[in-house]
Amino acid sequence: MINISVPARICFFGDHQDYLGLPVIAGAIDRYFHVHAKTNNSSSFDIFLKDLDKRIKIDLNDSLDNIQENDYVRSVMSILKKNGMEFIQGYDLEIYSTIPVNAGLSSSSALIVSWIRFLLQSQQFPGKPDNKQIGQWAYEAEVLFFNQPGGLMDQYSIAQGGLLFIDTESGESEALNPKLGTLVVAESGLAKKTLSVLKNARVYAQNAIQAVQGQYPDFEILNATESDYERYKHLVPEKYLKHWYAAVLNFHITKCAKTELSGKNPNTKLLGDLMNQHQAILQNQIQNTPIEMQQMMEAAIAAGALGAKIIGSGGGGCMVAMVEEHTKQNVIEAFLNSGAKAAYPVNITEVS
Known part of the structure; x- marks a missing residue:
């Protein structure tokens, strides 16, 4: 067996x-x-x-x-x-x-x-x-x-x-240090739109980067800094500007989170704030978060969640919230009361 x-x-x-x-x-x-x-x-x-x-x-x-x-x-x-x-x-x-x-x-x-x-x-x-x-x-x-x-x-x-x-x-x-605090996953009940969301986001972001490289061939997104959004945005067509912002600023957020999670005692409130910043970009620039899920996450934040974001490519699916142990149940109930199909705590796990 x-x-x-x-x-x-x-x-x-x-x-x-x-x-x-x-x-x-x-x-x-x-x-x-x-x-x-x-x-x-x-x-x-x-x-x-x-x-x-x-x-x-x-x-x-x-x-x-x-x-x-x-x-x-x-x-x-x-x-x-x-x-x-x-x-x-x-x-x-x-x-x-x-x-x-x-x-x-x-x-x-x-x-x-x-x-x-x-x-x-x-x-x-x-x-x-x-x-x-x-x-x-x-x-x-x-x-x-x-x-x-x-x-x-x-x-x-x-x-x-x-x-x-x-x-x-x-x-x-x-x-990295897995101490992200207590985690809650909520299932929105909305079907995810993986391929359509991914295709549009990928093509638009790549086109934005290529527009910058058309004037600056040595530019590499891997070397981008937070200030590069303003520095080069005049080169990016309006159609791709939101995805240019997402590419540069999400990269910056990831680097900040990595720095915090490389230490012995990560600051979960700071990580929750970075998660919220990340979600704002997914919501406003990538535009992958249905209004129903936005409302569910707003309810979770109001109930005490430190941060919340959509999971995966978007268009539907699940959300995750960083919470403190004493607010966990309040956040679960907030997700459910605002329309989530299910909500439950999860833990980071190693491969057995």
């Missing part, structure tokens, strides 16, 4: 930055994707998706030549096969999750990482890949394989666990 549990993730700082090659701060949380598997006598994977009440059967000898869009189970198999995996044993699998689907907590990336971990345990593979490599394969299987517009944050943070500062250019990560 093989049992796999893989966590969800929250991006705390740096949303809409990883596809620009800018760093992010993300953490794995204690909501999980579970895989239970036992060997069978067939040459196939017989998969029961419990939450969907759906069954999938995959032959071990599947050519993997014609993989449908978003078929992450087969895209993972294709990636691992190209890296030397041999599929030698069939399994009956039950897969279920406590991660809300299409809500910003990266249920799809958790599925992919859990499937990779299962295959590495159950099939024949040369070597023992580390967690970073698992994150890279997950990124290849989810984003690059289907030419989707996301970055590598989700896969890397889920595969490695804890709270990480991730250099999305190199893939290198640095463990």
Whole structure:
């Protein structure tokens, strides 16, 4: 019997930055994707998706030549096969999750990482890949394989666990102090609009940066400072100006948060204020936060939350709030009373 549990993730700082090659701060949380598997006598994977009440059967000898869009189970198999995996044993699998689907907590990336971990345990593979490599394969299987517009944050943070500062250019990560205070996740009940939000935000931000580089070819967004927004904004077309602001100022906020989280006793009130600044940019410049979710977060702040932000690409999905222990229940009730589908405490977790 093989049992796999893989966590969800929250991006705390740096949303809409990883596809620009800018760093992010993300953490794995204690909501999980579970895989239970036992060997069978067939040459196939017989998969029961419990939450969907759906069954999938995959032959071990599947050519993997014609993989449908978003078929992450087969895209993972294709990636691992190209890296030397041999599929030698069939399994009956039950897969279920406590991660809300299409809500910003990266249920799809958790599925992919859990499937990779299962295959590495159950099939024949040369070597023992580390967690970073698992994150890279997950990124290849989810984003690059289907030419989707996301970055590598989700896969890397889920595969490695804890709270990480991730250099999305190199893939290198640095463990940060996970003491963000008490955390509350709220599910808005609104479906996330991942691909449309990501595509527009990515293209607009890239066009803004290219406009600056048209006059200053040596300009690199990785070297940008807070003052560069004003310095170069006259070069950016009006259509892309909000995303230019977001690229530069969100980067600055992420660097400030990293400095605070690199110490022994992070100031949670300061981090909450940085989270609110980040959310203001997501809301006003990236424009990824529906009015209903804005109202939910305003209610959470009024109930004592230190900071609150939308999670993931936006358009719907989940929110996270930083709270103090004595205000936790008040914030949960504020989310629920303002229309949230669910609200509950979560913790940063390591990969087991």
